[in-house]
Amino acid sequence: xxxxxxxxxxxxxxxxxxxxxxxxxxxxxxxxxxxxxxxxxxxxxxxxxxxxxxxxxxxxxxxxxxxxxxxxxxxxxxxxxxxxxxxxxxxxxxxxxxxxxxxxxxxxxxxxxxxxxxxxxxxxxxxxxxxxxxxxxxxxxxxxxxxxxxxxxxxxxxxxxxxxxxxxxxxxxxxxxxxxxxxxxxxxxxxxxxxxxxxxxxxxxxxxxxxxxxxxxxxxxxxxxxxxxxxxxxxxxxxxxxxxxxxxxxxxxxxxx
Amino acid sequence: xxxxxxxxxxxxxxxxxxxxxxxxxxxxxxxxxxxxxxxxxxxxxxxxxxxxxxxxxxxxxxxxxxxxxxxxxxxxxxxxxxxxxxxxxxxxxxxxxxxxxxxxxxxxxxxxxxxxxxxxxxxxxxxxxxxxxxxxxxxxxxxxxxxxxxxxxxxxxxxxxxxxxxxxxxxxxxxxxxxxxxxxxxxxxxxxxxxxxxxxxxxxxxxxxxxxxxxxxxxxxxxxxxxxxxxxxxxxxxxxxxxxxxxxxxxxxxxxxxxxxxxxxxxxxxxxxxxxxxxxxxxxxxxxxxxxxxxxxxxxxx
Numbered sequence: 286x287x288x289x290x291x292x293x294x295x296x297x298x299x300x301x302x303x304x305x306x307x308x309x310x311x312x313x314x315x316x317x318x319x320x321x322x323x324x325x326x327x328x329x330x331x332x333x334x335x336x337x338x339x340x341x342x343x344x345x346x347x348x349x350x351x352x353x354x355x356x357x358x359x360x361x362x363x364x365x366x367x368x369x370x371x372x373x374x375x376x377x378x379x380x381x382x383x384x385x386x387x388x389x390x391x392x393x394x395x396x397x398x399x400x401x402x403x404x405x406x407x408x409x410x411x412x413x414x415x416x417x418x419x420x421x422x423x424x425x426x427x428x429x430x431x432x433x434x435x436x437x438x439x440x441x442x443x444x445x446x447x448x449x450x451x452x453x454x455x456x457x458x459x460x461x462x463x464x465x466x467x468x469x470x471x472x473x474x475x476x477x478x479x480x481x482x483x484x485x486x487x488x489x490x491x492x493x494x495x496x497x498x499x500x501x502x503x504x505x506x507x508x509x510x511x512x513x514x515x516x517x518x519x520x521x522x523x524x525x526x527x528x529x530x531x532x533x534x535x536x537x538x539x540x541x542x
Numbered sequence: 543x544x545x546x547x548x549x550x551x552x553x554x555x556x557x558x559x560x561x562x563x564x565x566x567x568x569x570x571x572x573x574x575x576x577x578x579x580x581x582x583x584x585x586x587x588x589x590x591x592x593x594x595x596x597x598x599x600x601x602x603x604x605x606x607x608x609x610x611x612x613x614x615x616x617x618x619x620x621x622x623x624x625x626x627x628x629x630x631x632x633x634x635x636x637x638x639x640x641x642x643x644x645x646x647x648x649x650x651x652x653x654x655x656x657x658x659x660x661x662x663x664x665x666x667x668x669x670x671x672x673x674x675x676x677x678x679x680x681x682x683x684x685x686x687x688x689x690x691x692x693x694x695x696x697x698x699x700x701x702x703x704x705x706x707x708x709x710x711x712x713x714x715x716x717x718x719x720x721x722x723x724x725x726x727x728x729x730x731x732x733x734x735x736x737x738x739x740x741x742x743x744x745x746x747x748x749x750x751x752x753x754x755x756x757x758x759x760x761x762x763x764x765x766x767x768x769x770x771x772x773x774x775x776x777x778x779x780x781x782x783x784x785x786x787x788x789x790x791x792x793x794x795x796x797x798x799x800x801x802x803x804x805x806x807x808x809x810x811x812x813x814x815x816x817x818x819x820x821x822x823x824x825x826x827x828x829x830x831x832x833x834x835x836x837x838x839x840x841x842x843x844x
Contacts, residue, residue: 336746365748375743379761388757389747441747 295344306500319487322497328480368438428459623808657729681723713785732763
């Protein structure tokens with residue numbers, strides 16, 4: 286198994302606030318790593334750093350063995366290979382769904398207009414959005430918008446996909462359709478780093494779960510171990526709170542996969 | 543005083559949104575809560591009509607019965623003078639139309655360039671940002687008439703080879719320079735109003751800074767500033783009268799010529815009417831655009 290992402294000693298501060306205090310994380314190709322932890326624990330910042338949306342203060346991030354955090358790297362070229370999907374969808378409201386998806390392949394990869402739109406239609410079809418191609422984003426439900434955002438990231442054929450709490454802004458009834466889409470990607474072998482509050486989903490899909498607390502990864506391992514026998518007291522406390530909040534149905538009952 | 547617009551929202555609002563009665567209407571009539579039920583709209587129409595008639599009726603009577611009215615009427619509202627001057631003024635107004643139409647095209651382009659320059663991020667672009675900021679400060683700080691004088695008299699007298707020496711040309715340049723400063727600020731506000739997450743989304747897809755600006759930020763920014771942009775254009779159209787001070791025979795100059803030969807101010811009233819007639823449709827268009835934006839925003843928030 287080859288390494289896709291290797292993060293070493295990553296530090297990141299916003300002003301006086303140190304958000305990431307030395308993160309080490311390895312993601313192998315075709316693996317799904319889920320980041321769990323309370324809001325503010327640094328999950329989103331970590332993902333944004335991997336995509337170079339935030340400059341880092343110390344440490345290195347390597348993609349396929351190449352350090353992308355050195356100054357000489359072509360930022361646009363790196364981002365082309367790393368897709369990210371945001372909590373708030375961030376679709377372009379002035380473009381149709383089709384244009385949302387086809388824009389980057391056309392402008393960045395230099396595909397022809399027709400080629401880019403054909404590929405976009407194909408992807409939209411695959412995620413059950415074929416009939417929405419000509420609509421504008423505000424006509425779609427949150428779940429549909431988020432699936433479009435996933436499709437838009439996939440249209441760039443990234444090697445790695447980062448998902449930043451992609452279901453947190455959705456009505457509970459719409460969460461499933463988005464999670465199903467992500468499951469399908471995991472089955473297809475997409476390398477993913479997923480920040481999520483959906484513990485049931487993390488348990489089902491992740492190869493590895495990393496628990497973040499106040500800017501550090503306190504515990505990391507296969508989901509069965511993390512969820513059944515958490516070692517760190519903070520992890521235990523976090524999972525207890527999640528269970529109390531009813532956000533982890535089925536986890537104890539079904540007893541893992 | 544032309545604002546008969548006061549009562550008119552009252553007339554239309556009960557029909558405006560039967561579909562969304564829960565949407566609070568800004569400036570909505572507080573009486574509407576007291577006057578419940580179906581006859582509310584009928585009563586409101588009656589009140590609006592009555593108050594309008596009474597208000598303007600009283601105003602008209604006061605003016606017409608004032609002691610100086612007959613004299614004022616003769617020198618400002620002379621029908622014969624009006625019929626005589628209007629065609630002449632209109633024939634020269636064509637020049638004003640040419641001036642502001644040409645100016646508007648260049649204002650749109652120059653202002654966009656200035657706004658984009660000002661919005662560039664990164665230390666490399668500091669000189670461009672300074673340039674753009676200085677430009678805006680200078681040309682927004684000077685009265686339009688001064689810029690027109692300085693360019694209109696100054697540039698032709700330089701006798702430089704290759705640059706036009708017509709006042710007409712320099713008058714347009716002056717209007718473009720001044721109004722670009724205003725419109726650039728309008729554009730810049732629009733650019734800043736586009737949420738940073740849109741740029742993050744574009745950049746995360748591998749689009750360069752410029753591509754993000756071109757395909758994601760600017761289209762949204764321009765759309766959102768069309769109403770204030772049109773407002774500035776109405777200002778520009780009216781300021782086209784200022785070029786008269788360079789001796790260009792346009793509508794205002796024409797009106798002045800007639801006034802001075804006939805000792806009658808009616809030509810100015812005629813010209814005022816011409817301006818009002820061309821700007822009112824634009825003002826209504828702005829209102830309609832703003833209303834449409836508001837509806838859209840409300841729909842999106844639900």
